[in-house]
Amino acid sequence: MNTQVTIAGVTLKNPVMTASGTFGSGMEYAEFMDLSRLGAVVTKGVANVPWPGNPTPRVAEVYGGMLNAIGLQNPGIDVFLERDIPFLKQHDTTIIVNVCGKTTEDYVEVVEHLAEEPAVAMLEINVSCPNVKEGAIAFGQKADALFGITKEVKRHAKQPVIMKLSPNVTDIAEMARAAEAAGADALSLINTITGMKIDIHKRAFALANKTGGMSGPAIKPVAVRMVYQAAKAVKIPIIGMGGIANAEDAIEFLLAGATAVSVGAMNFVNPYTCVEVVEGIERYMEQYHVESVTDLIGAVRE
């Protein structure tokens, strides 16, 4: 049984990753699991300088999921390279760094810093965070803007580039094609869906930011649909995510066309989720006599 998958020349021991922003740089969850069990750790978004993020409340529960408006709080690339990368290097897993920025120059600055770090296998470019006013999603909601930022990042990146797409668009296939045309090596989707919650007793927004990104099992059907549409539109590999709670969910994404998957909000619900997904995929492969996990990619019957 072979659980390996390859994305842009980088081979992962299995197709299970952590979704950026739900797993820090792995330190907190290393208390619960052996990070070496994971196909990859995708870090929390890192910018060129420290970002303070949004005011609280930053999180709220909704039916079958949650809203967050953290606002990409992060310690900046210098601390990240000194502290987080050496920590992750101790584990036998692939390191993918999520990069955020307000301007093209911000993204490029981080990408250039990371180019000097051979332990970083891939970059994931966050052009889809709905919770910051500048940059981020502004690059991810128009095909020409996405094309531009992808092209610029690719020009400076030493590692393969994954563009993380927003679901808050009219046509995900058009966005996927724009990123591919600009040279993206892979796509990841979906980021959170913009949502809102109002406390009727206080007549107040549940989040200080008013809107937040929705994640959790309730968004999974939207995510599976978008992964399917994106996979149909492009040839580059896709990392699927959105509400994955168990191996069955993960396999759904693979069948829809994802080469790998990420576990996000469900890490908060069960800190052992990632490892349980890895083990569940193996059991499914045994049960259905699947020799290579790659046989599942896009294998839904049309």
Place this chain on the structure above:
Amino acid sequence: MKQKHTAKVLSQQEIALAIYDMWIETPLAADARPGQFVGIYPKDKSTLLPRPISICETDAARGALRIVYRIAGAGTREFSGYREGDAISLLGNLGNGFPLEQGCGKRAFLMGGGIGVPPILELAKRLEARKDIIAGYRDANLFLGEDLAKYGTLHIATEDGSAGTKGNVMDAVRENGLEADIIYACGPMPMLRAIKAYAGERDIPAYLSLEEHMACGVGACLGCVVKTKEIDHHSHVHNARICTDGPVFEAKEVEI
């Protein structure tokens, strides 16, 4: 070592209106410290996130810990229906807890307001100090008073004056002419702000247990931050994580 596991409910009763008192058999009891909390997961899958609930008391001999909580929504309503022998899903032990050594041998205020009263009990049990325990409630719907009185001098304040001093915990301090060298407190934000101001005027340390909406409970999601005076060692911005760097902070460290 933090862990998520399934534990067993030993007992549960409603001790005041909508206030529930549950004992849980769990190995987490062995090293739980006062001021720490557990995350409790509802079984209803529409409610996903762990509910942060403070540890009220531990009984290492029985391997049990006690939580006293108020029904605040769907999750806590579900917990309130648990009976002896039911399974309960826990994540713990979370947070730093109250520093005991700082108060050793001193005159200490142990202040709890509303559903901030429960963590004061284990603190009162373990803190070796001259303890004035000041518990504030909305009305005569009191709870934990008898337990608290065993470990120090208990003063009650109620907003409507139906028991003890009319007013809040600070009013009880003034009315009884109390003095302290150190303060420990848990309660609503206006109470904690008043204590921070009082401690600042007298230049005494005050350890405040803060509350915020949380998702992961283990420091990964950065949902539950508090503004800090200095740049935080972990975040490298003026934010500390209440779930892991707290929930207890020295009042001078935080902007509340």
